[in-house]
Amino acid sequence: MEYFLQLLLGGLTRGSIYALIALGYTMVYGIIELINFAHGEIYMIGAFTALIMSSVLTLYGFNEVSIIVLSSLIALIYSSAYGFTVEKIAYKPLRGAPRLSPLISAIGMSIFLQNYVLLAQTSDFLPFPTLIPEFNFMKNYEHVFGSTELVIVVTTVLVMILLTILIKFTKIGRAMRATAQDKKMAMLVGINVNKIISVTFIIGSVMAAIGGILIASHIGQINFYIGFIAGIKAFTAAVLGGIGSIPGAVLGGFVLGWTESFATGYVSSDYEDVFAFALLVLILIFRPEGILGKSSSQKV
Amino acid sequence: MRTILEINKLSMDFGGLRALDNFDLKMNEGEIVALIGPNGAGKTTLFNCATGIYAPSGGDIFLSPEPDRKIRINSLKPNIITGKGMIRTFQNIRLFPNMTVLENVMIGRHCRTSSGILGAILRNDSTRKEESGIVDHSYKILEKIGLNHFVSELARNLPYGAQKKLEIARALATEPFLLLLDEPAAGLNARETKELDTLIAQIRDEEKISILLIEHDMKLVMSISDRIVVMDYGRKIAEGPPDEIRINPVVIKAYLGEEFVA
Amino acid sequence: MLNVSEMKKSLLVSIWFMFLTFPIMVIRVNPIEKIVEWRWGNMFLVGIGSFILSFIWRYFIRQKESGLKKVEMGEKIIPFFEKLRSGDSIYLRSLCMTLSCAAAVFPFVFSTYQTTIMTTVLMYVVLGLGLNIVVGLAGLLDLGYVAFYAVGAYSYALLNYHFGLGFWTVLPLGAVLGAFFGILLGFPVLRLRGDYLAIVTLGFGEIIRLVLENWNEFSFGPSGIANIPRPSFLGIQFSLQQATVYQYFLTIGLALCTIFVVNRLQDSRIGRAWIALREDETACQAMGVDKVRTKLRAFALGATWAGMVGVMFAAKTTFINPASFTFIESALILSIVVLGGMGSVPGVVIGACILILLPEYLRAFTEFRMLLFGAILVLMMVFRPQGIISNVRRTYELKGVPGRTLRD
Numbered sequence: 001m002e003y004f005l006q007l008l009l010g011g012l013t014r015g016s017i018y019a020l021i022a023l024g025y026t027m028v029y030g031i032i033e034l035i036n037f038a039h040g041e042i043y044m045i046g047a048f049t050a051l052i053m054s055s056v057l058t059l060y061g062f063n064e065v066s067i068i069v070l071s072s073l074i075a076l077i078y079s080s081a082y083g084f085t086v087e088k089i090a091y092k093p094l095r096g097a098p099r100l101s102p103l104i105s106a107i108g109m110s111i112f113l114q115n116y117v118l119l120a121q122t123s124d125f126l127p128f129p130t131l132i133p134e135f136n137f138m139k140n141y142e143h144v145f146g147s148t149e150l151v152i153v154v155t156t157v158l159v160m161i162l163l164t165i166l167i168k169f170t171k172i173g174r175a176m177r178a179t180a181q182d183k184k185m186a187m188l189v190g191i192n193v194n195k196i197i198s199v200t201f202i203i204g205s206v207m208a209a210i211g212g213i214l215i216a217s218h219i220g221q222i223n224f225y226i227g228f229i230a231g232i233k234a235f236t237a238a239v240l241g242g243i244g245s246i247p248g249a250v251l252g253g254f255v256l257g258w259t260e261s262f263a264t265g266y267v268s269s270d271y272e273d274v275f276a277f278a279l280l281v282l283i284l285i286f287r288p289e290g291i292l293g294k295s296s297s298q299k300v
Numbered sequence: 301m302r303t304i305l306e307i308n309k310l311s312m313d314f315g316g317l318r319a320l321d322n323f324d325l326k327m328n329e330g331e332i333v334a335l336i337g338p339n340g341a342g343k344t345t346l347f348n349c350a351t352g353i354y355a356p357s358g359g360d361i362f363l364s365p366e367p368d369r370k371i372r373i374n375s376l377k378p379n380i381i382t383g384k385g386m387i388r389t390f391q392n393i394r395l396f397p398n399m400t401v402l403e404n405v406m407i408g409r410h411c412r413t414s415s416g417i418l419g420a421i422l423r424n425d426s427t428r429k430e431e432s433g434i435v436d437h438s439y440k441i442l443e444k445i446g447l448n449h450f451v452s453e454l455a456r457n458l459p460y461g462a463q464k465k466l467e468i469a470r471a472l473a474t475e476p477f478l479l480l481l482d483e484p485a486a487g488l489n490a491r492e493t494k495e496l497d498t499l500i501a502q503i504r505d506e507e508k509i510s511i512l513l514i515e516h517d518m519k520l521v522m523s524i525s526d527r528i529v530v531m532d533y534g535r536k537i538a539e540g541p542p543d544e545i546r547i548n549p550v551v552i553k554a555y556l557g558e559e560f561v562a
Numbered sequence: 563m564l565n566v567s568e569m570k571k572s573l574l575v576s577i578w579f580m581f582l583t584f585p586i587m588v589i590r591v592n593p594i595e596k597i598v599e600w601r602w603g604n605m606f607l608v609g610i611g612s613f614i615l616s617f618i619w620r621y622f623i624r625q626k627e628s629g630l631k632k633v634e635m636g637e638k639i640i641p642f643f644e645k646l647r648s649g650d651s652i653y654l655r656s657l658c659m660t661l662s663c664a665a666a667v668f669p670f671v672f673s674t675y676q677t678t679i680m681t682t683v684l685m686y687v688v689l690g691l692g693l694n695i696v697v698g699l700a701g702l703l704d705l706g707y708v709a710f711y712a713v714g715a716y717s718y719a720l721l722n723y724h725f726g727l728g729f730w731t732v733l734p735l736g737a738v739l740g741a742f743f744g745i746l747l748g749f750p751v752l753r754l755r756g757d758y759l760a761i762v763t764l765g766f767g768e769i770i771r772l773v774l775e776n777w778n779e780f781s782f783g784p785s786g787i788a789n790i791p792r793p794s795f796l797g798i799q800f801s802l803q804q805a806t807v808y809q810y811f812l813t814i815g816l817a818l819c820t821i822f823v824v825n826r827l828q829d830s831r832i833g834r835a836w837i838a839l840r841e842d843e844t845a846c847q848a849m850g851v852d853k854v855r856t857k858l859r860a861f862a863l864g865a866t867w868a869g870m871v872g873v874m875f876a877a878k879t880t881f882i883n884p885a886s887f888t889f890i891e892s893a894l895i896l897s898i899v900v901l902g903g904m905g906s907v908p909g910v911v912i913g914a915c916i917l918i919l920l921p922e923y924l925r926a927f928t929e930f931r932m933l934l935f936g937a938i939l940v941l942m943m944v945f946r947p948q949g950i951i952s953n954v955r956r957t958y959e960l961k962g963v964p965g966r967t968l969r970d
Contacts, residue, residue: 035757048586055591059598074585081582093623093944099756100840101943103703104900107760108939111893115933120587120604127594228889232768235761270776277765284758285750351848382850390848396841399834400955407838411850413831417859420830421823427830434831435958452957474850 007265008258013149013218015257016156020211021234022241022249023163024083024204030180030244031200032095037106038086039208040231041113044224046079046209047128047216048117054129068131076209082113083205084198092194110228117224125223128216152214159207160250166203167246176200180244229273233260236280242290251291301328302367304478304510305350305386310359312345312534319345321534322359327478332504332511334521337531338554343514344391345534347480351388352378365477383411388480389467391514397456401447404455404466405438408473438473445469445499461492468499472507479503481513485520493520500524522546530554572616579612580605622945665814669807677810681878683918684813685871690898690910691820692867697896698905698953699833700860701840702752703760705892706767709747710740710865712774712887714872719787719882720780729793733873740869741862748861752854767892774884786883793877809878816874820867824907827863829956836860837905890932897935900942903949912950 021043028036053071062070090109094102135147167173179186179196187193215230216222233256241252256276263275283290305327312320319342327333335343349356355375364370365385373381387408396404413434419427442448445465450458455466464484471479484500485493497520503509515521521528521542528545530538532554538545545551587604591597669677689711696704714736721727721735751762774781781787792805793812800808827833835856838846847853876882894917902913917935921927927934942949 033757035761045586052585052589052591055596056589056598059596078582078585085578085582090940090944093626097943097947098701100697100701100703101947103757103760104896105940105943107705107893107896108936108941108943110936111932112936112940115930115936117586119929119933120583121590126591232761232765236765239758239761271772274769274772277769280765281751281762284754284762288754288758353844353848377852378844378847379850379852382848387850388848390845394842394845396838396845398841398955399837400957402958403834403837403955407834407846407849407851410831410835415831417827417832417863420827420832423826431831454955470849 003265007261009145009149010265011258011261012254013152013257014261015237015254016152017211017215017218017230017253018234018237018256019250019253020156020159020207020214021230022237022253023160023246024208025235025238026241026243026246026249027176027200027204029238031176031197032091032102033099034091034102035106035235036086036091036201036204037103037231038090038109038113039083039204040227040229040234041110041117042079042083042086042205042227043208043212043230044222044227045082045113045117045212046075046205047212047222047226048121048224049078050075050131050209050213051126051128051216051222054131058129064133071131072213075213076206079209079212080202080205083201083208086113087198087201092197110231114224114228121224123224125221127221128219130220131213131217148214148218152218155210155214159210163203163207163246172196172199232280233273233276236276236283239280239288239290240283242292245290245292248290248292255291301330302364303327304329304364305512306360306362306364306370307346307350308360308362310346310349310361311357312342312349312354313357319534320349320356320359323531323534323536325529325536327510327512329477330504330508330510331526332500332513332524334525334528335512335514335531336516336518336521336528337537341531342534343531344482346531347388347482347514350381350480351386352376352381363478379411382474382476385475385477386480387471387474387476387478389471389482389484391482391486393460393463393467395455395463395466395470397454399455400451401442401453401455401458401466402435402438402451404470405441405473406434408470409434409437412475441469441472445472446495461488464488464492464496465499468503472503472509476509478510478512481511481515483514483516485515485517493517496520497524568617568620571620572613575616576609576613580609583608626945669810674803674806677806678878679919679922681806681810681813683914684810684817685874685878686895686898686914686918687817687911688813688820688867688871689895690902690914691817691824691907692864692871693895694899694905694907694910695824695827695836695867696860696864697899698903698910699828699840700836700857701756702857702860703756704763704861704864705760705889705896706747706763706765706770707864707868707895708887708889708891709763709767709770710743710868711872711875711891712770712884713739713743713865714869714874715876715882715886716774716781716787716872717869718873718876719790722790723787729791729873729877733870736869736873737866738869740865740867740872743869744862744865745858748858749854752857752861764889764892767887767889771884771887774887781884784883784885786881786885788881790876790880790882792880809874813874816870821907821911828905828907832856832859893932893935893939897938899949901938901949903951903953904947905953906949906951909949909951909953 021039024039024042025036028034028039050071053074054067057067057070086109090105091102094105132148132151135150167176175186175191175196176199178189178191179193183193186196234253237252237256238249239252240255241248241250256279259279260272260275264272303326305325307323307325310320310323311318323342323346335346337343345354348354350361352373361373362370363373363381363384363386371384373384396407399407413430415427415430439448439451442451445468447462447465447469450462455463458466464487468481468484481500485496488496500511500513501524504511525542528540528542529536530545530551537554538548538551540548584605587608588601590599590601592599668680689707693704693707696702696707717736717739718729718732721732747763747766751759754762775784777783792800793809794800795808835846835851838849838851839853839856843853898913898917899910901917902911903909921931
């Protein structure tokens with residue numbers, strides 16, 4: 001029973017991270033119908049920036065709280081700057097090009113960013129500092145659910161709530177929804193579509209970076225390659241829930257997290273990644289519109 | 301005269317929106333029928349259901365290529381329906397832009413030919429024969445339509461009017477007995493519309509192909525159609541020969557609003 | 563062009579990139595020894611580099627836009643390759659002659675090492691042409707192409723290890739197995755939209771690699787399989803040097819065969835259906851082309867070549883392990899196709915030469931190889947999506963109608 005609980009909560013933690021990254025995929029897809037392959041790399045760059053900044057700040061003798069706050073904040077700023085720039089370089093010039101073009105460009109961007117970090121930093125795994133403090137009240141539950149896990153789940157829930165408010169109730173959220181529905185019409189009613197697309201990339205990148213920092217402090221080490229696998233898995237989560245749907249991405253994230261957690265716990269841990277990919281293939285074959293997605297018919 | 305297309309109580313729902321509502325239509329051999337109605341009346345949806353692009357929510361569609369055969373085509377794939385002899389053009393031109401004009405038409409021959417990978421690699425006698433048959437047949441169609449001076453041009457470099465014609469040529473290459481035209485005159489100038497008028501009549505008279513067309517150009521509709529079907533809100537609101545439709549109060553109301561009905 | 567506003571733009575770009583790359587390029591931490599290394603020189607380089615590049619970038623963007631306008635105005639832009647083709651065919655023919663002579667004497671003039679490199683290039687030519695069928699002609703983005711390559715390599719290694727089957731027996735088997743796996747994967751996923759296909763094939767490629775890595779009883783895990791025999795000729799075993807030359811000619815043979823087949827397929831009923839499907843799926847289906855079946859054919863055929871090259875690869879290196887079949891490999895093959903020109907046979911040949919030979923001979927590039935591939939994919943898509951040599955559609959000679967009346 002305790003093992004089961006451990007797997008359940010482990011899946012919840014994993015799922016939260018997937019959900020955070022999946023949101024970026026889903027939002028970008030919702031607006032420009034593109035799988036942003038470079039999204040996983042934004043998450044990786046977020047984690048790297050946090051690692052670098054916290055090391056620098058530690059060395060200059062900042063106190064613990066300011067290290068956490070400052071390095072996370074800088075990481076968020078940087079990853080959104082990367083997200084913004086990636087869109088401007090690799091996707092914006094390709095609006096209106098055949099569907100294959102931005103997809104190939106996205107793959108190229110992903111490979112480029114991976115190797116940029118590899119060359120400028122290192123190919124080794126770097127130990128990630130424990131940014132998240134240990135809470136005393138969690139001591140008794142540590143064997144199943146630690147402080148880090150708690151912070152991950154709580155942060156995810158908070159971010160989701162904020163995002164929902166942003167999209168449902170703010171002017172920019174309304175503009176985003178309008179752009180996702182019909183770019184031309186949105187433009188006609190005076191929405192600056194380019195700006196909205198940039199904002200979408202920035203919001204997606206911020207969430208990816210939050211995911212990156214959280215998972216890095218959970219696992220304790222990072223390298224340039226973490227974004228690639230996490231990216232595919234988060235995409236799986238987005239598809240699982242129904243791409244383009246925000247609650248779908250969250251649901252998909254949790255379903256994937258649990259699937260992985262239980263499969264590795266009860267079946268075999270060697271094939272951890274295989275389960276995720278197999279789930280992706282199965283969902284695409286049997287329910288390509290995802291759990292919450294509506295089956296869309298193409299416009300003719 | 302025998303019925304070649306029979307649509308019974310056809311319905312199509314998009315979420316809560318009912319684009320087609322118990323729609324009935326019959327087409328006889330050799331007829332030119334025009335489908336008119338305000339924008340959003342469900343005309344193109346009808347085409348999409350009939351050609352297998354959408355699966356209708358209810359009702360039946362029957363196609364009868366030969367006197368004693370009647371096939372239910374509701375859930376067949378688009379390519380199968382084309383194989384049975386019903387073909388359509390698209391409202392917003394959908395050619396293969398980076399293929400030549402001739403190749404565009406040659407694609408239409410795909411469903412009437414059969415050579416496979418092995419034939420393509422070996423290029424044996426039968427494949428070569430089939431291939432030259434495809435080229436000849438396609439070229440003849442282009443000649444008839446009047447596009448033969450464009451054969452080697454890429455489809456995307458063609459002027460708009462020629463692109464519209466090429467859509468029809470490509471459709472004819474599939475050897476249909478029933479041709480569905482989705483707004484063939486949209487965007488054409490007066491001279492081109494006149495040409496189209498002749499072309500449609502020619503297709504019916506010389507090729508023995510029946511035609512169902514969606515069109516907003518009333519002059520064209522009135523001059524070529526044997527029968528007009530008027531749609532509104534996914535339903536049929538009137539049907540009859542052009543002269544009747546012209547004075548039908550229901551139709552005038554649907555088009556111009558209440559106050560115009562005398 | 564070098565006016566103030568342009569300078570200002572570039573200056574802003576350069577400042578932006580200096581800011582952007584600051585943490586990653588400038589700071590390097592060593593968390594174990596707690597040392598921070600500041601590399602201000604890098605910031606300087608990024609600043610200068612992005613300042614210059616932004617000029618070049620804007621110049622090409624303007625070029626591209628004016629090119630688009632020209633097309634809209636009805637002006638024709640005749641691609642370089644077509645100029646070559648429509649020009650005197652003697653040039654083309656003599657070029658081909660020179661190339662084939664050079665290829666024939668190459669192994670006897672240059673060292674074994676050089677011959678091995680050329681063999682590698684030729685293998686990538688074949689892989690590129692195979693993927694070109696899938697991506698270039700049929701427009702299906704296959705990111706797991708390397709999986710079929712792995713299937714070929716492992717089928718030779720394993721069939722040889724367990725049953726002692728020789729190279730010539732396994733070569734066709736590898737092709738068949740490649741095609742089989744192509745259909746196995748293709749059948750369920752080809753109904754999907756294009757972008758889903760990309761990610762599923764990516765996942766499939768990873769699954770194959772992970773299985774090979776973890777299923778020790780089957781594939782001997784990460785340690786791989788060694789002592790795979792080189793190809794023999796009528797039972798004669800060669801010395802290492804002879805075997806290299808023999809392999810070189812075998813690969814040339816395969817490459818020529820592939821070029822021949824792809825050329826014929828392009829202008830066949832099936833080839834046209836692939837291109838039409840790439841251009842407009844809905845219209846293509848409405849014109850009577852069976853979508854799934856046509857895609858499946860492209861997928862299986864592409865996988866066939868990968869399977870065959872896989873067998874050759876195993877025979878060439880005599881040792882294989884899962885590390886040879888990572889996503890990087892798929893990305894490399896895709897870069898070859900994209901750089902050379904999607905759908906264009908000579909393009910793929912040139913693409914393979916550039917991307918394999920450049921890192922090989924310019925050692926400085928080796929380190930930046932992957933960075934380069936990524937950049938190539940993005941830049942080609944932005945500035946020249948048709949590749950170095952764009953695919954030219956065939957024109958047909960018709961009775962009484964000269965094939966290219968309108969081109970002149």
